[in-house]
Structure formats: C-alpha cells, structure tokens
Amino acid sequence: AVALFAPVFQDYTYAVPPAMAAARPGCRVVVPLGGGHANGVITAMTDTPPPGVERIRDLLSLVDPEPLIDPPRVELARWISHHYFAPPGDCLRLFFPPGSYVEATFSYRITPAGEARLATAADKAFQDKLLALIRRRPGIDRKEIGRVMPARFLDRVLANLERNGWVTRASRVLGARTGFRRVLFVELVDPAADPAAYPKRQRAVVEFLRSHQGPLPLARVVAETGVPYDVTRRLQAKGVLRIEAAESYRDPFAGYRARETEALVLTAAQRAAVDRIRGDLDAGRPGQYLVLGVTGSGKTQVYIELIHDALRRGRTALMLVPEISLTPALTQRFMTHFGGRLAILHSMLSDGERHDQWFRIHRGEADVVIGTRSALFAPLAAPGVIILDEEHDASYKQDESPRYHAREAAQAWARQCGAALVLGSATPSLESYHAATEAGAMTLLELPERILNRPLPDVAIVDMVREFERFGRNVIVAGEIYKAIADRMHRGEQVMVLLNRRGFAPVVTCRKCGETVLCAHCDIAMTFHQAERQLMCHYCGYIRPVPDTCPACGSGHLFLLGLGTEKLVEVFRERFPGRRVVRFDRDTTRQKGSMKEILDRFERREIDLLVGTQMIAKGHDFPAVTLVVVLSTDTSLRIPDFRSAERTFQLLTQVAGRSGRGDTPGRVYIQTYYPNHYAVRLARQQDYPAFYRHEMEFRRRLHFPPMTRLVFLAVKDKQREKAEAIARGAGEHLRAAIAERGLAATLRVQGPMPALLEKIKDDYRWSLLMRCLATDGLPEVLLDFRRRCLDARLPFTQIAVDVDPLDLL
Structure with a gap:
C-alpha cells in the first residue's frame, strides 16, 4: 500500500518489480497515477493483492x-x-527531508507510423513540427519539449500523437531537487612530509596541512594559503597529496559564535x-506541563536544564519556537551548552541546509534540535523532552493542508514516545x-x-482620545512618549517601539x-511602500505603481492615510537627528542573514531605537532596553474575531516584557483609543489569571x-x-451527514455566508462554521x-476544512 503525497484519503496498491526488492514500509517511491506520476511512501506490504483489484501497476522508482x-x-x-x-499522504510528507520531492516526466520516441506520417505530411502544422523534433532527438522529455516548443496546448498535441500511434511514451524519473553536496577534500599522503623539500608555494600547502588534522576542503586550503589550484594538483601528481570528493554538510551555523560558558544557577x-x-x-510517568512564567522569569534556563537531563538519560531533545527571529539568540546560547550536538531547522535556511540538518539528525550526529513548527517532525531518535516556547503563538498552526497545530501534535507525539512535554509562556493560550x-x-x-528579583516594568496608558481633545488633531506619537524616548537615549539606554503594520501608509x-485604492486581486487596500515607490498587497503580493489619479473618479487628490513602520522610522529620524533608528520587519529581514545582523547590532548597542512589528x-532579551512603546494597539481589537481580545492581551504583555530585563527598571507606554478595554487594562497590570477569568465568561x-x-x-x-453555489451545496451535505447520525444537537452548522475577506488572490470565498459541543462522531461526519x-x-478540492481554526477570516 502506498500513501500518495496528494489530496486523496485512500492508499493505492502497486507491485514491486524485482529491481526494487529492497522496498520496505517507510521508503518513498515514485508511482504512475492516471496519466502522470506521483510521489508517495510505502505504508504496508503483502504477498497477495487485495480482493477486487484487477490491474496492479509497478512502482516506477524506489527513492x-x-x-x-x-x-x-x-x-x-x-x-x-x-x-x-487531512489526506494521509500530506501528513506523511511532513516527516521527510525538505526539498526532496522527486520529479518525474515522460520521454518520447517516434514510431514507424510516425516516420510514415512525416514522409507524407504536406503541411507544417504544429504537430508535424513536434513530431520532427522527437525524431531528431529520440528520448526527449516533456520538460525539454516545453522549453523548445512552448505552447498552452502542448500536452493535448502530445496525447494526440500517442493516440495515433506516431510516438511512444515512457516514464522518466528526474531525481530530487536537493541532495547531498560533494566537495573535494585534500590530505597529506605522508603526514610527516618535510615542507622544506618543496618549492615555496608547494611548501605553504604542506605546512598548512601538517598544522591541521584530517582531510580539509580543498577550497579552504587554497583560500587560506593563497596558492592557485594547480599547485595542489602538482603535489597530487607527485604523490604528496590525496584529493578525493566526499559528502560535505552545508553549514547553517556560519556567523554564529558560542557564548562564554554560563553556569546555570536556578532560582527556587x-x-x-x-x-x-x-x-x-524518574518515576516512569512523563507528563505534560504548562510553565507559566512572567516575562524575564528565566524559562529558557529551565528548558536548558531539562535538555541536559534528557541527554544524561540517553534521550534526545527538541525545542520549538514560533518565530524565526527567535532562533539566532537561542542558537548562540544553545551552542554554548550543546556544541556540535545541536541542529537547527527553519524556513530561512536554504533547502540544501535543511536537507543536511535533517540527515545529521537522522544519522544520530545531532541529538538536540531547535526549530520552528515543522521541526516537530525531525527524525530524532527517542525524544526525552519536547519543548514549545511561547506556546500561545498562532505561528504553531499551519494554514495549508495538513492544517495541524504543533501544540496538539506535540501532545500526541509526547504521549506516544514517552517524552515529557513542556509548554512555556507568560501569556498561555x-x-x-x-x-x-x-x-x-x-x-x-x-x-x-x-x-x-528584578521588577516588572511600569506600564502607562496614553489615552489618544484625550490627546485629540488636547491638540485638536490626530498625533502620531504623544508628547510624553517623545520625551521619554529622548530621556532614555540620552542616558545611553535602548528603546523598542512596536507598530504591528509594515510599509509607509496602509491606505x-x-x-x-x-474611494480607496484596492488590490486588483483581493478586497484589500494596498499599502504604500516608500522605499520602492510602489503599492503592495500584503495578502497576495501584487505590486503596482502609485496612480497619478484616482482609479474611480479620475481626481488627482490622492493622499496617504495611516501609519506603518517605514513612516514611523522617518518620523523618529526627523525627531531625533543623529540617533541610530532601525526598522525590523519582514521587509528589512528578507535577505538571508539580515535578521541576525540587525539583532546582533542591537545587542552590541549599535542601534538606539528599534522600530518593529510583532517580530520584536x-x-x-536585551538588557539595555529600558523603554518599550506600543502604538496602534486598537488594530487587533477591531478585528471581528473571537480571539481578538486574547491576541491583544498577549501582544501587549509580551512586548512589555522586553523592557527592564537588565539592572535598570523598565517603563512601557501603550497608546490606545480603548484605555478601558479589559484586554488593555489587564495587560497593563500584567495579570494573566484575571484576563483568563474575564475572557472565559465570554x-x-x-x-x-x-x-x-x-x-x-x-x-x-x-x-x-459558483463559490456561493458550492458553499450552499456543501452546507446541505454537511447537515445531512450530521442528521443521519443523530448529532444535530452537538454538531451545529452556521452558514453558508460570505467570508469576512470575500476576495483573496482572485478567489471569491464563502464559509461555514461548525460548533462541536461534543466531538463524538466528528471524523466520521467529515468523511x-x-x-x-x-x-x-x-x-471538494475547492473546500478547505480547518479543524480547530485560529481565526474565522
């Protein structure tokens, strides 16, 4: 049985040809599927075919x-x-190395009938030109044909040639996009070789290799000795050097440095x-734990001690973080404790780096893993502890199939492998x-x-309604906040400002x-980005120039409305000339290494004021940060979603916790038009239990x-x-499936209704919502x-089913 990496819910049966006798459950394969190919994984094997299956096709390739x-x-x-x-194959695919999907195509050869067709063809139609190409290049594959003769209808013409018997078609497996890198390594044949016996440049190579143990990458030897490659080739020809190609891991730790060893002295x-x-x-009953610690309480120290304990027990350890921005500092800190035993997995690594890290873990060369959501599926042997830091974060939920939540999946995995599960947060879900x-x-x-015993920061609320009454206009930043920023920077301290909206102006x-300038593909206002002088849709990525006139009425009276991080940096640079003000958001951290570079500069106190989105x-943990400012907190409160208050409370409490983590007490300012909202009020008090009680009533x-x-x-x-018609039909079938099982009292369906964001990426969206007062029978109902x-x-491919959604937009 093969589970396909495709949106299907059943396994498929294939025969194992003699050449693939090594096939076993857990091996990936390439198989024929309909008129094409698919990747999949063998889930079971048997000597007898299942009843009722008449035709069984062979596997194409054992990956x-x-x-x-x-x-x-x-x-x-x-x-x-x-x-x-979720389709089983989609779920199994999570467990395999990134970038390892194996591509397959078809190759074509002309037949005698095709030769006859060309001999008698009177015109030069497209299909005859295509047939002539296949005759000139026997075995040419579909991808190459598409490059030589691109056409929208190419596949139909190829199918027609095959149907007429003019060509034959065979499957061809092209291989994976990502694999191991092979590098030339060099070493001395005789480690005791005398450098003095060789000319100057050859002597430099011999001396370098004698001073370093083991084979070294040839590129490194050439770079550090300054000699050309032909010098090493001459030494190889003399029998002095041995140069061989070997597998070499790509290094994602370049630029990282281990900190000085820190002694873990734990608080009571x-x-x-x-x-x-x-x-x-010790008692043989690993449990699941929620560590509720105020910001700055040292949860990471607890995690490190638990990982050391797991390693002492001969087990492995996994730590998940929600944001890639959290991995640089953690990686450096963990390198201090775990050195070469550490592996990292996240999407900012290249496919090759992730592939190599995956196989380091699979081979047992790394037994401590840090990563984002997908690292949960790293091939760690015998996990002893699984940690989810900032467990409340929405990034742990995947927004495409399979739409799993890493927290729930980690709970299931910890129970299954006998590991302790530790969830940590100052603001738990x-x-x-x-x-x-x-x-x-x-x-x-x-x-x-x-x-x-450092104090939590003092939090002040700035009521923007009163600011408007005072000045008679909207202000970007309150006067007392400007003064506080100036005072802190004058004392040599650092400031962080959160504005959870990137770009220059959102409207x-x-x-x-x-009228507002909307995206051509979404019902969303386009954001102005000043650096590129263009408008961008933050949902689909569509980009267009700024229009000279209004697209609706032709007026030239367009203006920018609202505030983004790009504009805020400009405001602060004008207000505080000579101060080092830097922006930290998705736009400034797109390039590899840019995120770490900004955070390192901030840690070295080369930045005075850091403006960022929720990434900050x-x-x-920056001890010199003594002031945190939060602007536009009301944006998240105005989102029509039942989690809006929870997310606002979490964001305010978390960012407030960046202040005062050193010896100097911290201060926080929150600008808001809703100073009496319970999420804002309780975030000011940093009282999570009170917020929980209030929110749970709702x-x-x-x-x-x-x-x-x-x-x-x-x-x-x-x-x-069509979207409405499909949604109405889906609603009828869902209610029928519920009614047939007598579950209408516990599974309640609302809708269909237009989605709150009705058009995204040229797709019109409708939705249904099912409340499950009890979950008995839910999987059967959905099937x-x-x-x-x-x-x-x-x-059904146009119906996305999201179990336990984090938002209803």
Whole structure:
C-alpha cells in the first residue's frame, strides 16, 4: 500500500518489480497515477493483492534505499490525518527531508507510423513540427519539449500523437531537487612530509596541512594559503597529496559564535519546576506541563536544564519556537551548552541546509534540535523532552493542508514516545491554561517573579482620545512618549517601539470621492511602500505603481492615510537627528542573514531605537532596553474575531516584557483609543489569571473554544456565484451527514455566508462554521460529508476544512 503525497484519503496498491526488492514500509517511491506520476511512501506490504483489484501497476522508482520513517511516526501521521481531517499522504510528507520531492516526466520516441506520417505530411502544422523534433532527438522529455516548443496546448498535441500511434511514451524519473553536496577534500599522503623539500608555494600547502588534522576542503586550503589550484594538483601528481570528493554538510551555523560558558544557577521557582518534571520522569510517568512564567522569569534556563537531563538519560531533545527571529539568540546560547550536538531547522535556511540538518539528525550526529513548527517532525531518535516556547503563538498552526497545530501534535507525539512535554509562556493560550487548571490534562508550574528579583516594568496608558481633545488633531506619537524616548537615549539606554503594520501608509484614498485604492486581486487596500515607490498587497503580493489619479473618479487628490513602520522610522529620524533608528520587519529581514545582523547590532548597542512589528514582541532579551512603546494597539481589537481580545492581551504583555530585563527598571507606554478595554487594562497590570477569568465568561456564553471545538469550512472559486453555489451545496451535505447520525444537537452548522475577506488572490470565498459541543462522531461526519460532495460532483478540492481554526477570516 502506498500513501500518495496528494489530496486523496485512500492508499493505492502497486507491485514491486524485482529491481526494487529492497522496498520496505517507510521508503518513498515514485508511482504512475492516471496519466502522470506521483510521489508517495510505502505504508504496508503483502504477498497477495487485495480482493477486487484487477490491474496492479509497478512502482516506477524506489527513492530511499532504506526506510526514512519508522512505524511510530507513521502512527503520528495517521493521528494528524484523523484529527485534522487531512489526506494521509500530506501528513506523511511532513516527516521527510525538505526539498526532496522527486520529479518525474515522460520521454518520447517516434514510431514507424510516425516516420510514415512525416514522409507524407504536406503541411507544417504544429504537430508535424513536434513530431520532427522527437525524431531528431529520440528520448526527449516533456520538460525539454516545453522549453523548445512552448505552447498552452502542448500536452493535448502530445496525447494526440500517442493516440495515433506516431510516438511512444515512457516514464522518466528526474531525481530530487536537493541532495547531498560533494566537495573535494585534500590530505597529506605522508603526514610527516618535510615542507622544506618543496618549492615555496608547494611548501605553504604542506605546512598548512601538517598544522591541521584530517582531510580539509580543498577550497579552504587554497583560500587560506593563497596558492592557485594547480599547485595542489602538482603535489597530487607527485604523490604528496590525496584529493578525493566526499559528502560535505552545508553549514547553517556560519556567523554564529558560542557564548562564554554560563553556569546555570536556578532560582527556587525554576528548581521546583525542574525537580517536578525530573521526578515524574524518574518515576516512569512523563507528563505534560504548562510553565507559566512572567516575562524575564528565566524559562529558557529551565528548558536548558531539562535538555541536559534528557541527554544524561540517553534521550534526545527538541525545542520549538514560533518565530524565526527567535532562533539566532537561542542558537548562540544553545551552542554554548550543546556544541556540535545541536541542529537547527527553519524556513530561512536554504533547502540544501535543511536537507543536511535533517540527515545529521537522522544519522544520530545531532541529538538536540531547535526549530520552528515543522521541526516537530525531525527524525530524532527517542525524544526525552519536547519543548514549545511561547506556546500561545498562532505561528504553531499551519494554514495549508495538513492544517495541524504543533501544540496538539506535540501532545500526541509526547504521549506516544514517552517524552515529557513542556509548554512555556507568560501569556498561555486559553486552551492550555484551561487544560492545566480546570480539565486536569496538564500540570501547571509557575515562575511568578523575574530572575534576580528584578521588577516588572511600569506600564502607562496614553489615552489618544484625550490627546485629540488636547491638540485638536490626530498625533502620531504623544508628547510624553517623545520625551521619554529622548530621556532614555540620552542616558545611553535602548528603546523598542512596536507598530504591528509594515510599509509607509496602509491606505491610499481619494479626498474627492472617498474611494480607496484596492488590490486588483483581493478586497484589500494596498499599502504604500516608500522605499520602492510602489503599492503592495500584503495578502497576495501584487505590486503596482502609485496612480497619478484616482482609479474611480479620475481626481488627482490622492493622499496617504495611516501609519506603518517605514513612516514611523522617518518620523523618529526627523525627531531625533543623529540617533541610530532601525526598522525590523519582514521587509528589512528578507535577505538571508539580515535578521541576525540587525539583532546582533542591537545587542552590541549599535542601534538606539528599534522600530518593529510583532517580530520584536516576544522572546528577545536585551538588557539595555529600558523603554518599550506600543502604538496602534486598537488594530487587533477591531478585528471581528473571537480571539481578538486574547491576541491583544498577549501582544501587549509580551512586548512589555522586553523592557527592564537588565539592572535598570523598565517603563512601557501603550497608546490606545480603548484605555478601558479589559484586554488593555489587564495587560497593563500584567495579570494573566484575571484576563483568563474575564475572557472565559465570554467563551462559555457563546460556546467558543476551549469550551467547544470549531470546524471552519472555506469555499473558493474564481466566480462569486459558483463559490456561493458550492458553499450552499456543501452546507446541505454537511447537515445531512450530521442528521443521519443523530448529532444535530452537538454538531451545529452556521452558514453558508460570505467570508469576512470575500476576495483573496482572485478567489471569491464563502464559509461555514461548525460548533462541536461534543466531538463524538466528528471524523466520521467529515468523511461522509466528503463522500456526499464527491457523489454530487461538488469540487471538494475547492473546500478547505480547518479543524480547530485560529481565526474565522
């Protein structure tokens, strides 16, 4: 049985040809599928074909000589598929090396009938030109044909040639996009060779190799000795050097440096948390724990101690972080403790670097892994502890199939492999805190104070309504905040300013008719980016020049509305000339290494004021930061989503925690038009339990998570009417599947209705929402719903099913 890396829910049966006798469950394969090819993984093997299967096709290629996924991980993939209603192959694909999808195509050869056709062809139609190309180049493949003779209808013409018997077609496997890199290494044949016996430049090579142990990359030897390559070739010809190609890992740690060794001296609260987890492991009952620690309480020290403990037990360790921006500092700190045992996995690495890190882990060369969401599926043997830092973060939820949440998947994986699971946050998700305090599914461990008894920052609220009344106009930054920034920088301290909106201005609008310049592909206002002098859609990436006149009325009275990080940096540079003001957002960190470079400069105090989006809000530890300013907090509160207050509270509390982490007490200013909103008020007090109690009253009354589970169904089509028709049909079939099982009282469907963002990337979107007061029978309902849609010829590929969604937009 083969699970295909495709949106299908059943396994397929293929025969193993004699040449692929090494095939085993857990090996990837390339198989024929319909008129094309697909990648997949073998999930089971048998000597007898299943009943009712008449024609069994052979595997095309065995990708892995040995299995790369073991039965426990196959079981975890099945759990993700069942829990999140995702195709099994999509879930299994998570466990394989990045960039290793194997491409396959077709090659073509002309037949005698094709030769006869060319001999009698009177015209030079496209198909005859194509046939002549295949005759000139026997075995040419589809990709090469497309390069030589591009045409929209090329596949139809090729199919017609094959149907007429003029060409034959054969599958050809092209291989994976990413693999191991081979590099030339050089070493002395005789380690005792006398350098004095050789001319000057050859002597330099021999001396260099004698002073370094083991084979070295030839490129490094040439670079560090300054000799040309032909010098090493002459030494090779004399039998002095041995030069051979060998596998070489790409190095993602270039530019990182281990810090000075730090002694872990734990506080009483840290020690109590570590001892509780370690005691449960000693007793053979690894548990799941929520570490609720105020910002600056030293959660990372707890994590490091637990990882050391896992390694002492002969186990491995995994630590997940939500943001790539958090990995540089953690990587440097972990290199100090774990050195060459450390591997990193995140999307800012190249495919080759991720491929090599994956195989280092698979081969047991690294037993400590730091990474973002997908690192959960790293091939670590025998995990002893799995840690999710900032467990509340939305980045742990994947927004494409399979739409899993790393927290839930980690809970399942920890139970399966007997590991301790540690979730850490100063602002836990309501789901996790409920599990730890009311449901009894986790153990709550608290770190109530900052290390060294440092105080939490003092938080001040600036009411922008009063600022308007005072000045009679809108102001970008309140006067008292400008003064506080100037005072802190004058004292040599650092400032962080959060504005969770990138670009220069989020809206371009017309003063005459009031129309806003919208994206051509989305129902979204385009953002003006001054550096590029262009408008950009932050949903689909569409770019256009700034129009001279209003697209709606032709007026030339366009103006910029609102504030983004790019404009804010300009404002601060004008206000504080000579100060080093730097922007930290997605636009300034696109290039590889740029994120680490900015953070390193800030740590070295080469930046006075750092302006950033939510990327600066959590996890960073800069002792010289004594002032944090938060602008436009109201944006998230105005989003019509049931998690808006929770996200606002988390963001405000987290970014406030960046202040005062050194010896100087910190200060925080929050500008808002809603100073009395409970999320803002309780964030000022940094009182998570009070916020939890307030928010849970709302969730209980309206049946929102964690009191219920939700399933969000998003329908899309290029035509609005079709999207609506598909959504209405899907609603009928979903209600029918629920009614047939008598579950209408516990599975309640709302909609269909237009999505809040109705058009994205040229797709019109409709949605349905299912509240699950109980989840018994939910997977069966969803499978039956899919079957009903397919039977009714509804395009199920245009219906995205999101179990446990984080937003309803």
